Amino acid sequence: SAVISQKPSRDICQRGTSLTIQCQVDSQVTMMFWYRQQPGQSLTLIATANQGSEATYESGFVIDKFPISRPNLTFSTLTVSNMSPEDSSIYLCSVLPSGTTQYGYTFGSGTRLTVV
Amino acid sequence: AQSVSQHNHHVILSEAASLELGCNYSYGGTVNLFWYVQYPGQHLQLLLKYFSGDPLVKGIKGFEAEFIKSKFSFNLRKPSVQWSDTAEYFCAVFRGTDKLIFGTGTRLQVFP
Numbered sequence: 001s002a003v004i005s006q007k008p009s010r011d012i013c014q015r016g017t018s019l020t021i022q023c024q025v026d027s028q029v030t031m032m033f034w035y036r037q038q039p040g041q042s043l044t045l046i047a048t049a050n051q052g053s054e055a056t057y058e059s060g061f062v063i064d065k066f067p068i069s070r071p072n073l074t075f076s077t078l079t080v081s082n083m084s085p086e087d088s089s090i091y092l093c094s095v096l097p098s099g100t101t102q103y104g105y106t107f108g109s110g111t112r113l114t115v116v
Numbered sequence: 117a118q119s120v121s122q123h124n125h126h127v128i129l130s131e132a133a134s135l136e137l138g139c140n141y142s143y144g145g146t147v148n149l150f151w152y153v154q155y156p157g158q159h160l161q162l163l164l165k166y167f168s169g170d171p172l173v174k175g176i177k178g179f180e181a182e183f184i185k186s187k188f189s190f191n192l193r194k195p196s197v198q199w200s201d202t203a204e205y206f207c208a209v210f211r212g213t214d215k216l217i218f219g220t221g222t223r224l225q226v227f228p
Contacts, residue, residue: 033216042206043160043218092160094216104150104162105208105216 002027002097006108013083013115020079021111023093028073033094034066037110043092049076083115120209122219129197129226137192137222139207148210149190151181152218155203163205166190177201202226 003026013019023032034046047055047068055068069077080087093108123138141147151163164175171183181192190207207219 035218042220045215045217048215104152104165107152107160109159 001104002029002095002106004093004095004106004108006093006111008111009109010112011114013113015084015115017083018079018081019083019113020077021091021093023076023078023108025074025095027097029095029097030073031096032070032076033096033105034068034076034078035092035094035107037090037092039088046078046091080113083113085115088113088115120207120217120219122205122207122222124222125220126223127225129224131199131226131228132196133226135192135194135197135201135224137205137207137224139190139192139219141188141190141207141209143188143209143211145211149181149183150208150210150216151175151179151190151192152206152208153203154206160206163192197224197226199226199228 005024007022011019030050032049035043036046037043045058046061046066047057049055049068049070051070051073057063065081067079067081078091090110090112092110094105096105119142121140129135149166152160153163154160163179164173164181166173166183172180174180179192179194181190183190192205202225205222205224209217
């Protein structure tokens with residue numbers, strides 16, 4: 001299955017600033033997904049990122065707040081903009097290896113973000 | 117609204133006890149079902165999955181799950197838990213629209 005490297009692993013940021021999270025996959029994948037896991041809660045899908053097109057955002061998430069780049073088939077970034085303490089969460093990158101659910105989704109180790 | 121429900125939010129067991137974690141979904145049609153585990157400080161790992169065929173699915177580390185279509189359920193079971201099973205367990209449903217939707221998660225604590 002694919003191996004995902006996600007950076008940074010954690011960060012503490014001042015409110016009002018922005019943080020860009022990087023996700024690197026060791027193989028080419030069509031679709032990459034960004035999730036948020038708020039403290040004590042489950043994973044919520046933020047958006048789906050396809051190479052060569054704009055990301056598709058889920059209800060409650062907007063591009064101005066969470067701009068996403070997908071420059072090639074192995075890399076994506078998620079930016080958390082104009083941060084507030086409510087953005088403190090774990091952000092995870094996920095991919096679907098081989099374009100099929102047969103092997104399940106693979107997840108990165110996550111970025112633990114604390115906004116102060 | 118369509119959703120994935122895990123009714124047990126926090127389960128505390130002693131070693132060797134049996135485990136069953138509930139998962140229900142409300143989507144119609146064909147779904148793929150997953151259980152993921154997140155050990156403390158680690159990333160999500162796939163425990164087992166169901167696509168079709170035998171509704172009793174066996175996964176890693178002695179876990180199994182049973183798909184009951186009429187009940188829209190995919191409960192996770194293990195006959196005898198170990199301290200090392202302490203983790204967060206997530207049920208997830210793939211609806212065929214390239215989106216994996218997670219349940220709220222169940223925190224399992226196993227005491228020696």
